Amino acid sequence: MSATTEPAVTTTEKPGQLTKDTYRGRIHPDWCPGCGDFSVLAALQTAMFELGLQPHQVCVVSGIGCSSNLPGYVNTYGMHTLHGRSLAVATGVKLGNHELKVICTGGDGDGFGIGGNHFVHTMRRNVDLTYIVMDNQIYGLTTGQCSPTSVKGMKTKSTPHGSVENPINPIPMAIVCGATYVARAFSGKQKHMVEMFKGAIQHKGFALVDVFSPCVTYNKDNTYQWFNPRVKILEEQGHDPTDLHKAIDRGYQWGEEIPIGLFWRRTDLETLEEQEPVLHTGEGPLAFRSNLGIPSEQAKALINELL
Amino acid sequence: MAQPTKIDFAVGIGGENGQGIASTGDILARIFARRGLHLNAYNAYQSIIRGGHTFLTIRASDAPVRNMGDKIDVFIPLNQDTMDRHLHLLKSGACAIYDSEKITPGQAADGVQLCPMPMKELTQGNKLAINTAALGATLQLLGIESEPLESVVTRQFKKKGDAVVAQNIAIARAGYDYAAQNFKAFPWKTPMGAKPLGVITGNQATAMGGAAAGVKFYAAYPMSPSTGVLMWMAAHARQLGIMVRQVEDEIGVMNMVIGAAHTGCRSMCATSGGGFALMSEAIGMAGMIETPIVCIDVQRAGPATGVPTKTEQGDLWQVLGAGQGDYPKLVVAPSSQLDLFRTIPELFNLCDKYQCPGLVLADLLISEGTSSIDPDELDFNVKIDRGELILPNGNIDGANAASGYNDKAYLRFKNTESGISPRAVPGVPGHIFTAATDEHDEDGTIISDEFTNPHKRRMMVEKRGRKMQAAIDDIAPPKLFGPENAAVTLVGWGSTEGVIREAVEKLAGEEGIVANQLQIRWIVPFHAAEISRILWQKNVIVVENTYSGQFARYLRSETGFDAQGHIRKYDGEPFMPHHIVEAVKDQLAGKTRLSVPVHEVLA
Numbered sequence: 001m002s003a004t005t006e007p008a009v010t011t012t013e014k015p016g017q018l019t020k021d022t023y024r025g026r027i028h029p030d031w032c033p034g035c036g037d038f039s040v041l042a043a044l045q046t047a048m049f050e051l052g053l054q055p056h057q058v059c060v061v062s063g064i065g066c067s068s069n070l071p072g073y074v075n076t077y078g079m080h081t082l083h084g085r086s087l088a089v090a091t092g093v094k095l096g097n098h099e100l101k102v103i104c105t106g107g108d109g110d111g112f113g114i115g116g117n118h119f120v121h122t123m124r125r126n127v128d129l130t131y132i133v134m135d136n137q138i139y140g141l142t143t144g145q146c147s148p149t150s151v152k153g154m155k156t157k158s159t160p161h162g163s164v165e166n167p168i169n170p171i172p173m174a175i176v177c178g179a180t181y182v183a184r185a186f187s188g189k190q191k192h193m194v195e196m197f198k199g200a201i202q203h204k205g206f207a208l209v210d211v212f213s214p215c216v217t218y219n220k221d222n223t224y225q226w227f228n229p230r231v232k233i234l235e236e237q238g239h240d241p242t243d244l245h246k247a248i249d250r251g252y253q254w255g256e257e258i259p260i261g262l263f264w265r266r267t268d269l270e271t272l273e274e275q276e277p278v279l280h281t282g283e284g285p286l287a288f289r290s291n292l293g294i295p296s297e298q299a300k301a302l303i304n305e306l307l
Numbered sequence: 308m309a310q311p312t313k314i315d316f317a318v319g320i321g322g323e324n325g326q327g328i329a330s331t332g333d334i335l336a337r338i339f340a341r342r343g344l345h346l347n348a349y350n351a352y353q354s355i356i357r358g359g360h361t362f363l364t365i366r367a368s369d370a371p372v373r374n375m376g377d378k379i380d381v382f383i384p385l386n387q388d389t390m391d392r393h394l395h396l397l398k399s400g401a402c403a404i405y406d407s408e409k410i411t412p413g414q415a416a417d418g419v420q421l422c423p424m425p426m427k428e429l430t431q432g433n434k435l436a437i438n439t440a441a442l443g444a445t446l447q448l449l450g451i452e453s454e455p456l457e458s459v460v461t462r463q464f465k466k467k468g469d470a471v472v473a474q475n476i477a478i479a480r481a482g483y484d485y486a487a488q489n490f491k492a493f494p495w496k497t498p499m500g501a502k503p504l505g506v507i508t509g510n511q512a513t514a515m516g517g518a519a520a521g522v523k524f525y526a527a528y529p530m531s532p533s534t535g536v537l538m539w540m541a542a543h544a545r546q547l548g549i550m551v552r553q554v555e556d557e558i559g560v561m562n563m564v565i566g567a568a569h570t571g572c573r574s575m576c577a578t579s580g581g582g583f584a585l586m587s588e589a590i591g592m593a594g595m596i597e598t599p600i601v602c603i604d605v606q607r608a609g610p611a612t613g614v615p616t617k618t619e620q621g622d623l624w625q626v627l628g629a630g631q632g633d634y635p636k637l638v639v640a641p642s643s644q645l646d647l648f649r650t651i652p653e654l655f656n657l658c659d660k661y662q663c664p665g666l667v668l669a670d671l672l673i674s675e676g677t678s679s680i681d682p683d684e685l686d687f688n689v690k691i692d693r694g695e696l697i698l699p700n701g702n703i704d705g706a707n708a709a710s711g712y713n714d715k716a717y718l719r720f721k722n723t724e725s726g727i728s729p730r731a732v733p734g735v736p737g738h739i740f741t742a743a744t745d746e747h748d749e750d751g752t753i754i755s756d757e758f759t760n761p762h763k764r765r766m767m768v769e770k771r772g773r774k775m776q777a778a779i780d781d782i783a784p785p786k787l788f789g790p791e792n793a794a795v796t797l798v799g800w801g802s803t804e805g806v807i808r809e810a811v812e813k814l815a816g817e818e819g820i821v822a823n824q825l826q827i828r829w830i831v832p833f834h835a836a837e838i839s840r841i842l843w844q845k846n847v848i849v850v851e852n853t854y855s856g857q858f859a860r861y862l863r864s865e866t867g868f869d870a871q872g873h874i875r876k877y878d879g880e881p882f883m884p885h886h887i888v889e890a891v892k893d894q895l896a897g898k899t900r901l902s903v904p905v906h907e908v909l910a
């Protein structure tokens with residue numbers, strides 16, 4: 001797997017001249033042929049194009065894993081951080097410059113395993129982020145070990161006799177942890193995924209899209225063929241995403257029928273950024289504030305506290 | 308007796324946690340500082356909210372005070388335990404103020420004045436006000452008028468309402484008058500200094516230094532003894548326009564700080580050794596993606612949970628080695644509360660210039676310790692230099708280095724001669740790049756799994772490393788304090804500056820031993836050549852708060868200089884001047900080359 005450098009397509013265009021190609025990154029993905037992550041990348045690029053996002057006003061933040069290589073493949077600002085840390089870094093990015101669209105991408109191990117603590121707390125804070133998890137129920141980059149979403153009994157390189165642990169289910173977990181937009185998509189249904197992404201990016205607050213994105217190399221159980229007959233689109237079944245208990249019930253559904261689509265959305269909660277007065281002083285993002293430091297009147301008041 | 312030329316005294320208050328010792332100390336410190344006296348206060352406490360033994364020492368003088376000193380002049384035991392542990396340490400001339408109904412004194416040295424007070428009567432049965440009555444008596448003995456006590460008591464109890472203020476003033480007066488009638492005041496009067504001074508803790512100074520430097524993002528997870536920085540920041544966040552966050556853990560703290568810094572904010576965090584260990588991997592990320600951040604490690608005694616409320620300098624090698632791999636970072640060890648305030652803006656400028664993490668080694672002694680401060684020395688008008696930063700509307704000095712919409716023209720990690728590459732932040736048109744923790748090319752493209760790229764890897768390692776070559780010229784070399792020719796040179800680093808300084812003065816004044824001092828502030832970069840030149844052919848003793856001599860080893864690793872002697876203390880309590888004086892005498896007499904002073908409080 002080697003990265004081939006392609007002629008970069010750049011935003012030489014002025015605003016309004018965006019094309020689909022605008023969002024293509026400098027290099028071609030080095031994922032295995034057939035990897036579900038290609039579909040996620042394409043869906044994200046389409047969603048950004050259809051929403052008319054300016055590439056320099058988007059920051060895509062990932063952790064580490066096959067899936068986390070994504071920021072290098074899109075033409076936006078990107079951060080390819082540490083294993084499990086994308087949400088913490090992204091929260092810092094969003095608070096530093098709340099005018100950016102911040103999109104996190106990563107894998108199931110990255111987000112629900114090593115990054116589990118940040119996952120829980122970023123959701124309860126309702127930070128205005130879009131979090132796309134390429135959930136292949138396996139550790140791809142490290143060549144096929146068990147992940148937090150590997151189903152019980154699954155044989156992997158680290159569970160040669162079958163995993164004896166129960167997996168976590170990110171959909172109900174996200175709902176109860178306070179995420180305000182909780183959806184699932186499937187790499188085999190790209191058009192539907194684009195709609196999930198667009199909804200997530202436009203949503204104000206923390207949006208999770210957990211994507212079944214098959215690892216064709218290391219997960220021989222949860223393949224395209226396995227998912228194809230099982231996935232059922234919630235939007236085609238009249239699911240009401242404002243019904244909390246239904247959302248949780250459908251989220252747990254697994255087996256012959258596995259729902260994808262928007263499980264849960266609420267729009268009545270303020271985001272973290274909306275609640276922080278220091279972002280709303282009329283001076284723009286914290287990162288671009290001029291005149292750093294303390295004016296002399298204020299300095300005097302601070303010193304007076306010590307006297 | 309005539310008034311001596313220099314007045315230098317200490318008040319020691321001890322009891323259980325929860326007996327109001329800290330607030331009593333605050334009142335005294337403010338009274339002394341408002342008179343213009345210099346002071347230093349150190350609270351030896353335990354990590355429990357109530358119960359346990361706490362002992363606060365406030366030392367004041369009309370001359371600069373750099374540490375808690377060697378002796379107690381006014382001893383206020385609030386329980387029997389404190390009386391039993393400390394009375395034997397009092398020397399002739401000192402006095403002990405205590406509740407005659409609750410506490411019995413043991414055997415005191417000759418010349419120690421016992422001052423029993425009928426506290427129940429004086430406080431009208433208000434147990435919480437015993438400290439206040441003892442304060443009144445203390446001021447009487449020190450020859451201080453009662454007005455300052457009244458105004459500071461008013462300030463302290465204002466929030467609790469007029470009735471509480473009035474009652475406490477009455478009780479303070481009762482104590483003051485009782486002492487006038489029953490005890491003998493000191494033969495000198497507490498003088499007035501030149502002008503009123505302020506009172507500051509090291510954690511406050513650190514936070515204020517951050518504010519002065521233009522910090523816009525501060526994150527933390529509470530951990531003693533660093534929490535004071537978070538508390539100051541949280542209290543002032545809205546007024547100063549600083550985003551302050553308490554995060555789920557220190558891993559999250561450092562990653563969040565890096566995210567905010569990456570957008571262009573000056574971002575900072577403080578923690579102690581345990582939290583710092585969790586931050587370690589992310590500090591390497593700041594090095595790899597060349598994002599400037601500042602992190603303060605307020606050291607406490609380790610390892611693991613260690614002794615949360617005790618001081619040590621045991622994190623030196625942890626901080627030196629923070630983050631896997633080999634990459635540049637800056638490490639500085641301030642020597643006092645004022646130095647903490649000044650160091651933060653200095654470090655931010657260097658971090659912005661060299662686009663790397665900046666780490667501060669503080670410790671419980673100076674960060675929770677209190678000192679007087681001359682308000683004129685807290686200069687918030689500091690230089691702010693953001694280095695080669697590209698913001699959307701031009702960098703601070705003018706236009707963008709490479710403006711326009713052509714992203715191809717911009718190489719975030721450009722291999723320049725200095726190793727420093729102009730840094731654009733997200734939101735700037737025409738500068739799109741991905742910052743990756745994998746090894747990357749000049750444009751940010753990952754090269755970590757390219758078979759063909761040992762040459763690029765080498766280039767990028769050298770580019771990052773090269774940034775530090777010039778940094779040594781930006782920092783002041785350490786200076787020898789005292790006469791060039793001395794019988795012994797005491798080398799310390801960071802917070803021990805004040806106590807070593809006093810030991811040097813005591814050696815000269817009381818023992819006739821000429822000593823000098825080399826205090827090291829900058830750890831990385833290290834002025835190895837200058838330090839070698841200074842120490843060459845000197846008789847050197849390294850003074851540090853570790854068991855294994857971490858600093859002595861570091862000194863040897865950077866200079867090849869092997870110190871002749873060592874004074875080490877790792878019992879959790881800071882050095883007192885006489886510990887160092889006695890150890891130097893022993894070592895000059897050839898008795899030992901490694902001294903471990905014993906802390907005298909009874910076990």
Ligand SMILES: Cc1ncc(C[n+]2csc(CCOP(=O)(O)OP(=O)(O)O)c2C)c(N)n1
Nearest residue numbers: 064065066067083107108109110139140141
């Ligand atoms: C601190 C740390 N521990 C372990 C690793 C090794 N590692 C890299 S990716 C990965 C798991 C990847 O799985 P997932 O997040 O599901 O991504 P995928 O490759 O499946 O897309 C691991 C364990 C690392 N990079 N950093």
Ligand code: SF4
Nearest residue numbers: 032035066140215216
């Ligand atoms: S190993 Fe699996 S997840 Fe990784 S690129 Fe290949 S198919 Fe995709």
Ligand SMILES: [Mg+2]
Nearest residue numbers: 107108136138
């Ligand atoms: Mg995976």
